[in-house]
Every structure is written in C-alpha cells, then in structure tokens.
Amino acid sequence: MFQVNRAYPYIFYLSLITYLLSIFWGLFLTPEDFVQGNSYRIIYLHVPASFISQSLYLAMAIASAVYLIWKVKLSVYLVRSIAPIGAVTTFIALISGSIWGIPTWGTWWAWDARIVSTLILFIMYLGLISLHDSFNNNEKADKFLSILVLVGSVNIPIIKMSVEWWSTLHQPASITLSEKPAIDLVMLYPLFGSIIGFTGLITCLVILSSKLQIIKREKNKSWVKDYV
Amino acid sequence: MQVIKFEFLKLLKKSRGWLGPILVFILIMVAYPLTVEVSDVELSQSFFSILWIAALLVIMLATEDIFLEDFNDGTLEQYAILQKNLSFIIGSKVFVYWLVIGVPISIIGTIFCVGTTSQTAFGYQILPVLLVSTYIFMNVFSFGNALSLTKGSVLGTLVTLPLLLPLLIILGKVVVAINFDLNYSGFLLLLLGILSIIIMIIPMIISYIIRAHLE
Numbered sequence: 001m002f003q004v005n006r007a008y009p010y011i012f013y014l015s016l017i018t019y020l021l022s023i024f025w026g027l028f029l030t031p032e033d034f035v036q037g038n039s040y041r042i043i044y045l046h047v048p049a050s051f052i053s054q055s056l057y058l059a060m061a062i063a064s065a066v067y068l069i070w071k072v073k074l075s076v077y078l079v080r081s082i083a084p085i086g087a088v089t090t091f092i093a094l095i096s097g098s099i100w101g102i103p104t105w106g107t108w109w110a111w112d113a114r115i116v117s118t119l120i121l122f123i124m125y126l127g128l129i130s131l132h133d134s135f136n137n138n139e140k141a142d143k144f145l146s147i148l149v150l151v152g153s154v155n156i157p158i159i160k161m162s163v164e165w166w167s168t169l170h171q172p173a174s175i176t177l178s179e180k181p182a183i184d185l186v187m188l189y190p191l192f193g194s195i196i197g198f199t200g201l202i203t204c205l206v207i208l209s210s211k212l213q214i215i216k217r218e219k220n221k222s223w224v225k226d227y228v
Numbered sequence: 229m230q231v232i233k234f235e236f237l238k239l240l241k242k243s244r245g246w247l248g249p250i251l252v253f254i255l256i257m258v259a260y261p262l263t264v265e266v267s268d269v270e271l272s273q274s275f276f277s278i279l280w281i282a283a284l285l286v287i288m289l290a291t292e293d294i295f296l297e298d299f300n301d302g303t304l305e306q307y308a309i310l311q312k313n314l315s316f317i318i319g320s321k322v323f324v325y326w327l328v329i330g331v332p333i334s335i336i337g338t339i340f341c342v343g344t345t346s347q348t349a350f351g352y353q354i355l356p357v358l359l360v361s362t363y364i365f366m367n368v369f370s371f372g373n374a375l376s377l378t379k380g381s382v383l384g385t386l387v388t389l390p391l392l393l394p395l396l397i398i399l400g401k402v403v404v405a406i407n408f409d410l411n412y413s414g415f416l417l418l419l420l421g422i423l424s425i426i427i428m429i430i431p432m433i434i435s436y437i438i439r440a441h442l443e
Contacts, residue, residue: 113397120390127387134379143440144375147433148387151371158394 004207011207015200022193030187039103040187042096047191048198050093053121054156056086056202061153064146076142077217079149080132081209085202087125094118105169113162114170117155124152138217231317235324246328249290253333256282257340272345276403279337279354280396283362288389290329291369292381294321295438299377305442314438319431322370330362353406360419361399367430368392374434377441395422 026044033040060082063075097115098108109115131148135141163172183191218224239246260278264271298304307317337358342351372388373381398415405412 116393116397120393123390124387127390131375131383131387134376134383140440140443144437147437148375151433152387152391154391155394 004211008204008207011200012204015197015204017197018193019197019201022190022197026187026190026194030190033187036104039100042100043187043191044194046093046096046100048195049089049096050118051195052198052202053086053090053093053118054159055199056082056089056206057121057124057149057153057156060086060149061156064149067142067146068150073142074214076146077213078206078210079145080142081213082206083125083128083132085205085209087122087129089202090118090122090125094122110169112169113165114159117159117162120155121159124155128152232320232324235321236328239324239328245290245293249286249329250332250336252289253282253286254336256286257336261344275341275344276354277400279341279358280361280399283333283337283358284365284392284396286333287330287362287365288369288381288385290325291366291373293373294325294370295374295377295434299438299441304438308435308439308442314435315431318370318434318438319427322366322431325370326363326366330366331359334358334362350406353412356416357399357402357412357419360416360423361395364395364419364423364426365392367426371430371434371437374437374441377438395419 023044027041030041032038060079063078063082066072067076067079094115097118101107101109128145128148132141132145135144163170215224215228256278260274260282261271264274295304298307308314334355338351338355341354342348368388368391369385372384374384375387376382376384398418402412402415404410405415
C-alpha cells in the first residue's frame with residue numbers, strides 16, 4: 001500500500017544518528033568561538049530549523065502548483081500536512097534566534113527585516129491552517145489553500161534576500177553555493193551534518209503526517225478499510 | 229466604461245460603504261494626538277506610522293463586503309456567466325472602490341500630514357505614495373475577502389495582512405527618506421512596480437476564486 005513504509009526506518013534512523021552525532025560534535029568537540037564564546041552553539045538548532053522552515057514552504061508552493069495545474073489530489077494532501085510542521089519549525093527558528101539574540105545582540109527581539117519576514121512566515125502558516133479548516137467543502141478548501149500558498153510564496157525570496165537588501169542586525173548568510181564559506185571548517189562540518197539530519201527527521205515527520213492526512217481524507221474509500 | 233459607471237453608482241448609493249471608512253479615518257487622525265503627550269516634535273515623528281496603519285485598517289474596513297453583497301444577490305453569478313472577462317469586471321470594481329475611498333483618504337491624509345508636521349513640502353511627497361499604497365492595499369484585501377467570501381472578513385484579513393507587512397517596511401523607508409530630505413523616487417518607482425504587477429495578477433486570481441465559490 002504505502003511504498004514509503006519500507007524506506008521509512010532507514011531514513012529515520014540514519015538521520016537521527018546523523019543529527020545526534022553532529023550535535024555531539026558541535027556541542028563538545030568544536031572549539032569556542034572567539035567573539036561569541038559558547039553561545040554560538042545554538043547554531044546547530046537555529047540554522048537547520050530556519051532552513052527547513054523556508055524549504056517546507058517552497059515544497060508547499062510546488063505541491064500547490066502541481067495541484068492547481070494537474071489536479072493531483074495527493075499533492076494538496078501534502079500541502080495540508082506540511083503546514084503545521086512548517087509552523088512548528090518556524091517557531092523553533094524564531095525562539096532559538098531570540099535566545100541567541102540575548103548574548104550576542106543584547107536583545108530578545110529586533111524589528112529587523114529577516115526576523116520580521118520569518119515572523120510573517122509563521123503567521124502565514126497559521127493562516128493557511130485556519131483557512132483550510134474553515135471550509136466544510138474539502139475541494140473548495142483545497143483550491144483556496146493552494147492559491148494562498150502560491151500567493152504567499154512572494155515572502156520566500158524576501159526572507160532569503162532580506163539580509164542583503166536591507167542593512168540589518170542579522171548577519172548575511174555564511175554559507176553560499178558560489179563562495180567560500182565565511183565560517184570555519186571545524187564548525188562547518190557539524191553544521192552540515194545537523195542540517196542534513198534535521199532535514200531527514202522532518203522528512204519522516206512529513207511522511208507520517210501525510211499518511212495520516214491521506215487516511216483521514218479518504219476514509220470512506222474501501223482501500224482504507226482494508227489498510228486499517 | 230459601462231461597468232465602471234455601474235459600480236460607481238452602486239457604491240455611491242451605499243453611503244455606509246464609502247462614507248463610513250472615510251469618517252473612521254478622520255476620527256483616527258483626530259484621535260491619535262490625544263494619546264501622545266502634546267509636544268509638536270513627538271507628534272510629527274509618530275505621525276507617519278499612524279498614517280500608514282490608519283490607511284491600512286480603514287481600507288481593511290472598506291473592502292470588508294466588497295464581493296459579499298454581489299455574491300448573495302447573484303450579481304457575481306450573472307457576471308461569471310456573461311461572455312465578458314470576469315477579471316476585468318473585478319479589476320474595475322476594485323478601481324472604483326479605490327477611487328471613492330482610497331483617493332479621498334490619500335488627500336485627507338496629506339492634509340493632516342501638512343497640518344501636523346507643518347511642512348508643505350512633505351505633502352507633495354506623501355500624496356503619490358499614499359495614492360499608490362492605498363491601491364495596493366485595496367487589491368490585496370479584496371483578494372483576502374474573496375478567499376473568505378462567506379466566512380466573514382476576519383479570516384481574509386488574517387491571511388492577507390502578513391503579505392502587506394513587507395510593504396509597510398518599504399513605506400517606513402520612504403518616511404526616513406522624506407525626513408532626511410533624500411531622494412525617495414526610487415521607493416515610489418518600486419511601489420509603482422509592485423502595483424503594476426498586482427493590478428494584473430490579483431483580478432485574475434480573484435476571478436478564479438469566485439468561479440470556485442460559484443461551483
């Protein structure tokens with residue numbers, strides 16, 4: 001029935017091990033930062049969470065485009081199941097950033113472009129969920145949800161470029177595809193590991209949640225009764 | 229042209245629809261100095277932020293039932309059946325709303341701006357920005373209200389207000405530029421660019437949504 005069931009344990013354990021190892025590496029084996037001391041170590045939570053929160057929105061946008069163009073029902077189930085997970089990861093990114101802000105910037109919160117646009121992303125996720133839940137007619141709700149996701153995706157480039165378009169408190173990206181990373185390699189390897197591990201864990205969550213969504217929405221079909 | 233005239237007359241008849249928001253705007257503009265400890269410097273410093281927020285909220289109020297009445301009495305259904313372009317009709321409807329509500333608000337806001345900051349030059353600079361930004365607000369809020377057509381306007385506002393926050397950041401930059409007497413025409417052009425994209429795309433999206441509502 002679900003082909004993904006076979007791959008699921010591999011993804012889960014591999015990414016869990018990767019994440020725990022890189023967290024251990026990052027927390028205990030890397031040296032202290034010259035300026036920030038030990039406080040920079042929250043990077044191994046903050047960066048993966050913010051990365052995932054934006055990537056999930058991108059995935060939602062692609063899935064809604066697929067739904068609107070080809071009417072693939074599964075893709076809109078995916079959109080609906082990603083939305084709460086995206087909200088949670090965005091929340092983690094905001095909170096961890098705020099905790100990191102205290103020792104480095106001396107403030108919990110700043111009205112800075114990157115932070116505000118991430119907050120907007122968080123509110124967008126919540127708005128998407130409430131929009132979808134307010135309609136009894138599922139097909140209508142799916143249509144509106146995917147339209148809103150597509151319209152809201154203008155926020156993603158704004159978040160991405162906010163640190164370069166505005167002069168902000170938040171630092172520009174340390175890792176880019178085209179240039180040499182501005183972060184030392186000793187800290188970079190565990191960071192990559194934590195991003196990959198976190199991505200894998202969130203992928204597992206998305207798989208579980210979309211399975212739930214499919215069963216919930218198709219509960220009147222006969223194959224669901226056979227499966228459950 | 230026929231459509232615009234028709235919508236214009238329909239909106240003018242419903243004085244609650246257009247007079248209400250304008251009066252609310254005036255009331256906000258009159259009321260906020262009461263909350264500031266009266267000294268002219270502080271007043272003129274906080275003026276612009278109040279102005280943007282007031283314009284935003286008032287336009288939110290004004291577009292509250294922009295499509296609801298037409299949807300309930302079947303006008304939108306007739307429009308959709310017509311061979312004419314639905315998105316054109318919706319675009320002109322939004323335009324009429326802007327003409328009747330957005331333009332007066334911009335002019336009143338400019339007058340208050342000159343009155344509060346007592347610098348006439350600010351007025352010339354703020355008027356085009358207000359005109360453009362109210363039109364953008366109008367379009368985006370109509371989109372939200374089309375989404376939540378039968379579900380009340382709170383939901384529509386909830387989902388579209390976040391989209392406007394980047395715009396508010398730009399407006400803040402405009403104010404800084406005006407205050408320090410810098411060249412702000414770049415921001416105005418940016419706003420115009422956003423507007424030109426929105427004018428084309430939003431009516432199309434709204435007409436798609438309305439067709440989905442009518443199904």
